[in-house]
Amino acid sequence: xxxxxxxxxxxxxxxxxxxxxxxxxxxxxxxxxxxxxxxxxxxxxxxxxxxxxxxxxxxxxxxxxxxxxxxxxxxxxxxxxxxxxxxxxxxxxxxxxxxxxxxxxxxxxxxx
Amino acid sequence: xxxxxxxxxxxxxxxxxxxxxxxxxxxxxxxxxxxxxxxxxxxxxxxxxxxxxxxxxxxxxxxxxxxxxxxxxxxxxxxxxxxxxxxxxxxxxxxxxxxxxxxxxxxxxxxxxxxxxx
Numbered sequence: 001x002x003x004x005x006x007x008x009x010x011x012x013x014x015x016x017x018x019x020x021x022x023x024x025x026x027x028x029x030x031x032x033x034x035x036x037x038x039x040x041x042x043x044x045x046x047x048x049x050x051x052x053x054x055x056x057x058x059x060x061x062x063x064x065x066x067x068x069x070x071x072x073x074x075x076x077x078x079x080x081x082x083x084x085x086x087x088x089x090x091x092x093x094x095x096x097x098x099x100x101x102x103x104x105x106x107x108x109x110x111x112x
Numbered sequence: 113x114x115x116x117x118x119x120x121x122x123x124x125x126x127x128x129x130x131x132x133x134x135x136x137x138x139x140x141x142x143x144x145x146x147x148x149x150x151x152x153x154x155x156x157x158x159x160x161x162x163x164x165x166x167x168x169x170x171x172x173x174x175x176x177x178x179x180x181x182x183x184x185x186x187x188x189x190x191x192x193x194x195x196x197x198x199x200x201x202x203x204x205x206x207x208x209x210x211x212x213x214x215x216x217x218x219x220x221x222x223x224x225x226x227x228x229x230x
Contacts, residue, residue, distance in 0.1 A: 009152065032217045043116070043203060043223040044155075090154060094217025099145055099168060100205075104154035 002027050004093050006103035014111050019063075019078040021106045023091030026072065031093040033074040034100065035065055038088045047089075050074065061085070086110045114139060116222035117186075118204050124228045131191040131198070133225040137206030143167075144187040145219060146179055149201040161187060194229045201226045 007022040025031060032051050036044040048059025055067040061084075065076045074091060091103040117136040125131050137144050143162055147155040160168040161181035172179065176194075181187040191198055205219035 034218065036221075041223075041226075044205075044221040046218065046220075049218060098217070099157045099160050100217055100219055101157065102147075102155040104152065 002031065002093060002095060002098065002101050004091050004101055004103040006089075006091050006106050008106055009104065010107045010109070012109040012111060013081045015083055016080050019076070019081045019085065019108065021076040021089050021091075021108065023065075023074045023076065023103060024072050025074065025091075025093045027093065027095065029095060030067075030069055031095050033065075033067060034092040034094075035059065035063070035074075035076050036090045036092060036102075038090065038105075040087075044090065047076070081108075081110045083110050083112065116141075116204055116206050116220055118202075118222035118225050120225060121223065122226050122228070124230060125194050126230050127195055128193050131194050131227055131229075133189040133191075133202050133204075133227070134186040135189070135204030135206075135222060136186040137204075138220055140208060141206035141220070142209045143207045144181050145205045145207070146187075146189050147203045147205065149203060149224070155203060158189070191227070194227070196229045199227055199229045 003026045005024045034049045035047040037047050038044050048057045050057045050067045058064045063078045088105045088107050090105045092100040094100045119134050145160050146158040149155050157171040159172050159179045176192045178190045201224045203224045205221045
């Protein structure tokens with residue numbers, strides 16, 4: 001069965017520092033990959049997605065992620081954290097004919 | 113252009129009561145998905161519906177839970193005889209016609225319904 005693993009349930013960075021949130025998937029076939037962000041008491045908003053083509057994907061709010069098939073990874077990065085980035089981030093995967101499977105989420109805290 | 117609409121946003125029930133959660137998909141979308149979010153657990157898939165048809169209910173608990181998406185009106189997730197363990201946020205998502213096959217799996221989420229069972 002397909003699964004998504006997010007390393008670190010909580011990540012804390014200083015404002016202006018690099019943000020790195022890790023995501024690995026298990027699938028014999030490269031899936032479609034997504035990062036969603038959830039602010040407190042709100043729904044999920046799509047940050048970016050990888051379907052086919054370029055493996056470095058740029059999203060909203062300065063975030064980007066790179067699909068690495070050899071590492072089965074899709075880590076999310078942002079060069080410089082902002083206070084407004086504090087939220088919960090979910091990595092998700094789909095084989096295209098299956099509903100999205102989510103990781104358990106990583107809560108990002110940004111320290112002034 | 114309204115997004116996915118869920119109501120109620122917050123619902124409180126006593127043990128043994130019924131909970132009904134409603135979801136109207138985005139305009140033009142014909143597929144609806146329900147997910148449950150428990151603390152520290154992420155989102156767990158429950159059920160995937162098309163109008164008048166359940167496509168995948170592999171994530172639905174075998175008892176007390178049911179879902180429908182009638183020809184007219186919103187999709188409804190129904191929980192009978194609620195227990196404290198049902199307390200969670202329930203999210204609805206939708207996708208355009210063609211469902212997963214046509215849309216690379218991307219889903220558009222509502223703001224969720226938060227159920228508290230006393």
